[in-house]
Amino acid sequence: MTKPTGKTGSDQRSRGTGAAIIYDALRDEILRLQLRPGEALDETGLGTRFVCSRSPVREALIRLASEGLVEILPNRSTIVAPIDLQRVPSYLDALDLMQRITHRLAAIAHDDADLLAIREAQHRFAGSLEVSFAENDSVPMIEANYGFHMAVASAAGNDYFLTFYRRLLDEGRRMLHLHFIFQRRDDRGPEDLLSDHEALIAAITERDAEGADAIAHEHAAQFKGRFMEFMTRSLTADIDLSNMPRRAE
Amino acid sequence: MTKPTGKTGSDQRSRGTGAAIIYDALRDEILRLQLRPGEALDETGLGTRFVCSRSPVREALIRLASEGLVEILPNRSTIVAPIDLQRVPSYLDALDLMQRITHRLAAIAHDDADLLAIREAQHRFAGSLEVSFAENDSVPMIEANYGFHMAVASAAGNDYFLTFYRRLLDEGRRMLHLHFIFQRRDDRGPEDLLSDHEALIAAITERDAEGADAIAHEHAAQFKGRFMEFMTRSLTADIDLSNMPRRAE
């Protein structure tokens, strides 16, 4: 073997992928709430878990921090970013507007490939609904829903909006998981979500910007209503108020 | 000297500030176009310039990369992010919308402290106009204009919009510098910009959301028009078309 490639072991990662792997893994676990908000992430521990030094771990944490998914406390441990309930109203406003603009632009600027991708995403969403219903696990549905809206937003053809919308949807995934952990069954049946998406696809296909905008807005408003209701209903009863900062007024 | 503090030298940075200093410095130089788009940034060189190891340099570069200000080419050098002219239309759309929403919300949600900060920023902007005119240097004006709009957007009270708008304004700073490098004198006098800002402040003070929205939109539209004209006028003549990807049609 005179080959100069350095692949000695079996699962030896090719150079440069270390940080990316850790980043993806942590990001997934954070968004799925497998790592709970506020949980500590020490670099040495992560270094032993993924078999590598602290340098790739550090790089992954820095990238996660600049996306707001973790918080690096200087000279102390880095923690999974807590979900700040006071920011929820702002968040819902932002999600609403970005969903409107991306879906509206999608109706205007899409091409045939975009439509195909959207229909595929919708197909996967329909399949995930059955899986979620059968196994009583909301994770597949949440992720497929994320994929659907990202497919629509991609058709808008504006990277700036897409990037921002993706960040909002990421944070939304955490909230949705939180939502389904407390309340297993949704008030609305899954069929309604499916038909909402179908209506959206129809509007986009017909290049009906106003219609897509309105459906996106209504979609966001429903999410907002469900989430706010969920918060006022189940959180105020259980939550410990002692460590909750009071409103500055 | 029994003091256990580790400050041996004179300008010894206190622990943990290394990466932040490098980040701020590079960010400033990138946004002011002192580092030109496409320029290479090798870690060892930066390590010698700021007197430190490659670790803080690397951290700063990673943070800059996740904000889109530099691009890390795997196993190769990292370069200052090029200004993609094809993305300009998307950028201008995004800037327009985010300026509208932040300035509109500012009119609704501001409090007295916000108004004070806005007026201060406007005062600094007026001062910077004189400096820029006297010294024929557009940098102070551009930076003060940035500060003014950030002050307005801060009054909107929505961190999500603020973060996104800041990122857009950052990229806009680079374009503005580019603009003024080619064309020293603006078509519109500085007084018009000043009065635009005054009108905006008046609308915000009166909590006139529609008015603030309209002024923000007009402001963005003027920037858009000037920049597009600048691009078609002075770029098409000089620019090398060989490495410019052609439109996919």
Next chain:
DNA sequence: TTCACGGATGTTGTCGACAATTTGACGACA
């Protein structure tokens, strides 16, 4: 002359080690 190949060179990705700082506990004292 042009193209392919191989070594030299420089830069990045990763590693282990050390110093500074925080955190928590333990014990002394009012």
Next chain:
DNA sequence: TGTCGTCAAATTGTCGACAACATCCGTGAA
């Protein structure tokens, strides 16, 4: 008993070093 000061453990921020990868240049052959 409650509070403060000191000490030890643990974790981070930084450093220097090495290996892998990419680029560049020179040599040889078609």
